Amino acid sequence: MDKKKMLGATLPGNSTVSLQEYDIPTPGYGQVLVKTKCTTICGSDIRCIYREHVGKGPEGYQDVIAGHEPCGQIIGEGPGLKRFKKGDRVIVYHISGCGVCHECRQGFMISCTSPKRAAYGWQRDGGMAEYMICDEKDLVELPEELSYADGAQVACGFGTVYEAIEKVGVSGNDEVLVVGLGPVGLACLMLCKAMGANKLIGIESQPTRIELAKKLGLADYVFTPGEDNVRQVQEITGGHGVERAFDCSASDNGRATAIRATRKWGKIAFVGEGGTVHFNPSPDMLHDQKTIYGSWVTSIWKMEDLVERLVRWNIHPEDLITHRFPLTKADEAYALMASGACGKVGVCFDEELK
Incomplete structure (x- = not known):
């Protein structure tokens, strides 16, 4: 593969996975480039996207790179960053809201009322790829005590x-x-x-x-x-x-x-x-x-609280991951998750695949 290219997975909606090459994206203002370490598969992916595209509005899949439970490390910075930097380990809160509606100002981007609302893996490219672009405002710091697989679990299910x-x-x-x-x-x-x-x-x-x-x-x-x-x-x-x-x-x-x-x-x-x-x-x-x-998802501030408490309680969400697959076998990962004969299923990179 060309060094400027990356592999990514989309979901056609007929219980299959499509792997394609994409250009590695460049972060814009207030954005970062994240090297994906682990992305787990959510039941909503199976219900609304994998088997068929049934969602509308917030659940409407727009043929983007899948995966709304990603965790990784920042390897590229766009201009205008205020908190995060290259090298930081991060969880991605999976809905990118407008940031200025009443719900976003409470941290509940899941309930953003703006047409600009876009969920990673649903309306904008998600974590079933080697790299992804994230808005800085959507990131939660991942402590060293937690693995990237722990963080992927927090991104949706545990949150x-x-x-x-x-x-x-x-x-x-x-x-x-x-x-x-x-x-x-x-x-x-x-x-x-x-x-x-x-x-x-x-x-x-x-x-x-x-x-x-x-x-x-x-x-x-x-x-x-x-x-x-x-x-x-x-x-x-x-x-x-x-x-x-x-x-x-x-x-x-x-x-x-x-x-x-x-x-x-x-x-x-x-x-x-x-x-x-x-x-x-x-x-x-x-x-x-x-x-x-x-109860529908959570707020980004409460997700930060959860991460702190996971460390305090010394528990690891990754214990619920029963199967890990490389991105090249994402089709097997989704098929297993759809069968239900498993715990959590992850598509993992580097050391998180072990």
Whole structure:
């Protein structure tokens, strides 16, 4: 390959990956050139882009280089930088907002209302390439204590679930239920455990993910989805149900279970994207004074807080990565992630491939 060229992956939308050569880009004002070290694959990539292009608006894929969970090192500087410099290790907050709307000024670029909003890997080139251009304002410092694979996990999945946990609050007072132990659900268990949750319960059908939760010691109990799930949860919580529940399954039954398995005055967060839910408001929620929260990604300032706490807690998100592939085998990486028979899947470079 020409030294001025790089390899990048796009998603045609028919469950395949297209690898192409691109010119290595040059950073403009307020931008940096990042050498990608690790980019993990998100479930939303599979749901909205890999199998078919179904998204509109913020979820509309525009045939750019894929990958919205990137982490790497700055190797080139554009003019006008204020904080970051060549050599810095960085996580990329994956939505680049306008910076001046009300949501952006709160740090929630995910909710940017401007037509200039562009997500990496969706509307602008992302991390499934050897190099990528990033706006300085979208970067989070990666401490030396964390690997690039840790950082890639923070870029979306861990940041997303940390936001939900912060909304409902989790402490040693709480028994916690997580429905759906895909990468986000497993991340939820890992963070709730670090926060001292009293008892951790999972619901999952995929044997590989159940085994991973047990191997890493993330759950005290794991049940397979079924009609008895609410009863099972109540039996191990003194008949009350849990104080906090998270649905990461995006399934109708899973969401209803999260609501019904929560005790009086409990709090439930919906994190999984898509799908529907059917429940009876009066007996399932109103009469027991429960609160349901919707949570979508996180803010960049809270992502910085999370990175600091990961170091403090001495936990590593990369522990959830069960498979790593080189960019040349990105097709295998996406196919495996789409199968669900895995934890997190990463496309990695250099030492992060090991």
